[in-house]
Amino acid sequence: xxxxxxxxxxxxxxxxxxxxxxxxxxxxxxxxxxxxxxxxxxxxxxxxxxxxxxxxxxxxxxxxxxxxxxxxxxxxxxxxxxxxxxxxxxxxxxxxxxxxxxxxxxxxxxxxxxxxxxxxxxxxxxxxxxxxxxxxxxxxxxxxxxxxxx
Amino acid sequence: xxxxxxxxxxxxxxxxxxxxxxxxxxxxxxxxxxxxxxxxxxxxxxxxxxxxxxxxxxxxxxxxxxxxxxxxxxxxxxxxxxxxxxxxxxxxxxxxxxxxxxxxxxxxxxxxxxxxxxxxxxxxxxxxxxxxxxxxxxxxxxxxxxxxxxxxxxxxxxxxxxxxxxxx
Amino acid sequence: xxxxxxxxxxxxxxxxxxxxxxxxxxxxxxxxxxxxxxxxxxxxxxxxxxxxxxxxxxxxxxxxxxxxxxxxxxxxxxxxxxxxxxxxxxxxxxxxxxxxxxxxxxxxxxxxxxxxxxxxxxxxxxxxxxxxxxxxxxxxxxxxxxxxxxxxxxxxxxxxxxxxxxxxxxxxxxxxxxxxxxxxxxxxxxxxxxxxxxxxxxxxxxxxxxxxxxxxxxxxxxxxxxxxxxxxxxxxxxxxxxxxxxxxxxxxxxxxxxxxxxxxxxxxxxxxxxxxxxxxxxx
Numbered sequence: 001x002x003x004x005x006x007x008x009x010x011x012x013x014x015x016x017x018x019x020x021x022x023x024x025x026x027x028x029x030x031x032x033x034x035x036x037x038x039x040x041x042x043x044x045x046x047x048x049x050x051x052x053x054x055x056x057x058x059x060x061x062x063x064x065x066x067x068x069x070x071x072x073x074x075x076x077x078x079x080x081x082x083x084x085x086x087x088x089x090x091x092x093x094x095x096x097x098x099x100x101x102x103x104x105x106x107x108x109x110x111x112x113x114x115x116x117x118x119x120x121x122x123x124x125x126x127x128x129x130x131x132x133x134x135x136x137x138x139x140x141x142x143x144x145x146x147x148x149x150x
Numbered sequence: 151x152x153x154x155x156x157x158x159x160x161x162x163x164x165x166x167x168x169x170x171x172x173x174x175x176x177x178x179x180x181x182x183x184x185x186x187x188x189x190x191x192x193x194x195x196x197x198x199x200x201x202x203x204x205x206x207x208x209x210x211x212x213x214x215x216x217x218x219x220x221x222x223x224x225x226x227x228x229x230x231x232x233x234x235x236x237x238x239x240x241x242x243x244x245x246x247x248x249x250x251x252x253x254x255x256x257x258x259x260x261x262x263x264x265x266x267x268x269x270x271x272x273x274x275x276x277x278x279x280x281x282x283x284x285x286x287x288x289x290x291x292x293x294x295x296x297x298x299x300x301x302x303x304x305x306x307x308x309x310x311x312x313x314x315x316x317x318x
Numbered sequence: 319x320x321x322x323x324x325x326x327x328x329x330x331x332x333x334x335x336x337x338x339x340x341x342x343x344x345x346x347x348x349x350x351x352x353x354x355x356x357x358x359x360x361x362x363x364x365x366x367x368x369x370x371x372x373x374x375x376x377x378x379x380x381x382x383x384x385x386x387x388x389x390x391x392x393x394x395x396x397x398x399x400x401x402x403x404x405x406x407x408x409x410x411x412x413x414x415x416x417x418x419x420x421x422x423x424x425x426x427x428x429x430x431x432x433x434x435x436x437x438x439x440x441x442x443x444x445x446x447x448x449x450x451x452x453x454x455x456x457x458x459x460x461x462x463x464x465x466x467x468x469x470x471x472x473x474x475x476x477x478x479x480x481x482x483x484x485x486x487x488x489x490x491x492x493x494x495x496x497x498x499x500x501x502x503x504x505x506x507x508x509x510x511x512x513x514x515x516x517x518x519x520x521x522x523x524x525x526x527x528x529x530x531x532x533x534x535x536x537x538x539x540x541x542x543x544x545x546x547x548x549x550x551x552x553x554x555x556x557x558x559x560x561x562x563x564x565x566x567x568x569x570x571x572x573x574x575x576x577x578x579x580x581x582x583x584x585x586x587x588x589x590x591x592x593x594x595x596x597x598x599x600x601x
Contacts, residue, residue, distance in 0.1 A: 053472075053473060053474055053475075054436065054472070054473060054474020055346070055357070055363050055474060056357075056362055056363060056474065057343075057363075085361075085364075086362060087361060118361055118362055119362070121360055122362075122473075123438075123574075123576050124575075124576045124577070125536075125576035126438065126473050126536065126576075129473075129536060
């Protein structure tokens with residue numbers, strides 16, 4: 001599943017970039033994500049993703065690897081996790097771009113999301129919708145947090 | 151005949167007293183036991199088959215109080231106080247039921263895997279509606295799948311049996 | 319094989335509510351089990367306790383009283399399809415129930431369980447919405463009524479509170495000139511698209527039009543915009559507006575592209591079924 005999102009944040013690019021690497025605050029913007037930890041600064045992080053669709057709940061201990069990093073402009077990362085209780089795996093390939101436009105920072109990202117295993121039984125459509133919701137909420141949370149920061 | 155399972159000391163068990171093919175049975179089951187497993191593994195009646203395991207194919211059909219259920223998705227304790235019929239109970243003391251005779255005479259089975267379910271479901275149909283139209287028959291039997299016959303001979307068998315049973 | 323669980327067998331709605339409140343997410347209501355046991359067998363959910371509600375009295379009746387048809391939540395699909403009361407007052411619901419899944423699911427599955435599991439590809443919710451039904455939910459503090467239009471929140475999610483039990487569905491008895499129809503389309507056991515329509519025929523005019531679409535999206539939805547378009551129109555005018563209403567209803571269905579069909583395909587089928595439902599009612 002591929003998702004393309006874009007969010008305009010009224011904040012300077014440096015501030016947005018800095019925020020991304022402030023792992024606790026950044027991860028807090030992902031709905032259902034908790035316990036963010038730095039394993040190797042700038043390279044590897046871990047977190048736990050908890051998502052729910054009705055009575056179906058998943059808990060993915062997730063590893064996030066930073067694959068590419070172009071200061072102030074581009075990040076490529078991969079997140080992967082497995083919920084052994086429910087026999088499912090999750091992989092997200094993330095490509096994030098920052099650019100300045102007028103006095104705003106435009107953050108655009110492409111997310112490739114793969115859900116494998118039993119959870120797929122819920123149906124591609126339902127999962128896609130959920131992933132879309134999570135990504136939308138995430139983008140909004142980043143914007144709200146940064147714009148609220150003084 | 152019913153083999154007791156190895157149980158946790160504090161496992162919850164439910165006493166299930168029920169009629170099986172006309173005979174009274176008394177067993178203890180844990181809440182999570184499925185009717186299909188109890189019938190096949192504990193009671194040794196392997197006519198009912200586990201096939202799709204999601205109650206769409208009908209190979210596990212049993213009759214509970216005369217009505218068809220998917221044994222693969224029925225908890226065993228649910229038959230307490232009820233009467234259960236498996237395919238092994240369809241023949242009357244060795245004498246074949248008209249449906250069984252009709253399936254033989256009209257070629258209503260090939261590999262036979264779906265056949266126990268087909269027979270029990272069609273028995274429930276004819277008990278409820280002794281003179282079904284073909285449309286009514288197809289509607290009732292819609293949930294019993296066959297991969298071999300293409301259904302034509304099954305329909306013919308059931309209709310033939312219905313005719314014989316009405317004549318009695 | 320199912321993982322072990324403890325079976326609770328309460329005898330009152332208050333007890334059920336108390337158990338749900340006490341055990342929270344680790345307990346689940348169990349009636350026919352036709353959806354729940356499948357999810358448990360798949361390993362998608364696990365509960366430490368199942369609360370068997372089938373010992374509760376008074377939840378398995380269907381009766382017409384004071385202009386309302388009351389359907390107990392524990393009524394099986396088989397009970398609904400063979401109910402003399404429903405055959406007389408809500409033939410469209412009878413036809414729907416006759417075609418739920420297969421004979422074995424209809425024997426075991428309850429209407430309450432079907433509605434509460436809120437599986438996206440279910441039928442009854444869509445028609446009950448178009449019939450203006452209300453759901454009766456009970457918990458320790460007492461009962462409340464939820465309009466069907468507000469009952470289905472999302473896929474597998476209803477507006478029931480965690481400690482509430484659905485006890486009945488109340489449907490206003492249709493008047494002499496009221497008609498309803500439910501049409502569905504699908505090649506799998508779970509339909510891909512379902513459209514329900516109810517209206518009153520006052521001579522040449524159609525009134526009180528209610529339209530609901532389901533199965534295509536995450537939950538059934540009423541389509542107020544399409545209803546307003548057709549309402550209070552003459553039959554002929556309504557027929558001319560059907561394509562427009564169909565397009566509106568298609569978009570309102572929140573159709574999701576999946577194995578059951580692409581989004582635009584499902585939206586198109588919504589329009590087709592809406593047209594057919596209308597024509598079957600007014601002819």
